[in-house]
Amino acid sequence: xxxxxxxxxxxxxxxxxxxxxxxxxxxxxxxxxxxxxxxxxxxxxxxxxxxxxxxxxxxxxxxxxxxxxxxxxxxxxxxxxxxxxxxxxxxxxxxxxxxxxxxxxxxxxxxxxxxxxxxxxxx
Amino acid sequence: xxxxxxxxxxxxxxxxxxxxxxxxxxxxxxxxxxxxxxxxxxxxxxxxxxxxxxxxxxxxxxxxxxxxxxxxxxxxxxxxxxxxxxxxxxxxxxxxxxxxxxxxxxxxxxxxxxxxxxxxxxxxxxxxxxxxxxxxxxxxxxxxxxxxxxxxxxxxxxxxxxxxxxxxxxxxxxxxxxxxxxxxxxxxxxxxxxxx
Numbered sequence: 001x002x003x004x005x006x007x008x009x010x011x012x013x014x015x016x017x018x019x020x021x022x023x024x025x026x027x028x029x030x031x032x033x034x035x036x037x038x039x040x041x042x043x044x045x046x047x048x049x050x051x052x053x054x055x056x057x058x059x060x061x062x063x064x065x066x067x068x069x070x071x072x073x074x075x076x077x078x079x080x081x082x083x084x085x086x087x088x089x090x091x092x093x094x095x096x097x098x099x100x101x102x103x104x105x106x107x108x109x110x111x112x113x114x115x116x117x118x119x120x121x122x123x
Numbered sequence: 124x125x126x127x128x129x130x131x132x133x134x135x136x137x138x139x140x141x142x143x144x145x146x147x148x149x150x151x152x153x154x155x156x157x158x159x160x161x162x163x164x165x166x167x168x169x170x171x172x173x174x175x176x177x178x179x180x181x182x183x184x185x186x187x188x189x190x191x192x193x194x195x196x197x198x199x200x201x202x203x204x205x206x207x208x209x210x211x212x213x214x215x216x217x218x219x220x221x222x223x224x225x226x227x228x229x230x231x232x233x234x235x236x237x238x239x240x241x242x243x244x245x246x247x248x249x250x251x252x253x254x255x256x257x258x259x260x261x262x263x264x265x266x267x268x269x270x271x272x273x274x275x276x277x278x279x280x281x282x283x284x285x286x287x288x289x290x291x292x293x294x295x296x297x298x299x300x301x302x303x304x305x306x307x308x309x310x311x312x313x314x315x316x317x318x319x
Contacts, residue, residue, distance in 0.1 A: 006302035029163040
């Protein structure tokens, strides 16, 4: 036995029912169930991993970051260059410091310098 | 349980899922608050049983938590994926339940007594639920997704793993059948009070 097709009024009533049902007020999960689901979610949640910075980043950080590292490299280059090619205007004391006036001399007897006072102790 | 939904109302489910996978507990709370009612409502409508709907909801969401670290953003909408899992879980349950008489299916919970309008609304919702339970399972799923959850036909096609044309056919036939099933209750449910 076939049932008669619903008329427009019946379809409109059904639409009204759907609209009411779509608000979902009659089908809300309980608070207790929501709490249970949350507990599940937190228990299964991957633990947050705080990544360790790479070794070179740690060194960089110790030296004061990129700025500190830049200053260090600049100072190293400048020192190296001054060592190779000292400027003419450099004071003599700097040259002494850099050991640039060291020359071999036969006239100085190192025994006189190094042996000072030993003879007194030895008698 | 109060949850700060308003602050991140525009944040996408996939973004929250990525945050969940990175260990963000706030994202977990937001996802639970947002998705649990959606899954539960669909399962309850399809199964017509609150306790079973809770089981299905829990299982569907556990699957989501498990897949979260491997979720590829943009692959699919999180809700579509969840609806699909829920629909399949409901189908499994209904298959196991075959042979159980309609009268044995639990009625939705009683409303707060005393207010006539509330009772009337509840009576209509119960009648709708009873009518839905008489539809074949696929028709029921399609009608609920289209007319109650308000999903678009292409989304429903993805969820039910059928063509969009098949969805159109299912929903049209389902709606007609439901209207026919509910026609005899027209007077008792007082539709004419609203539509007059």
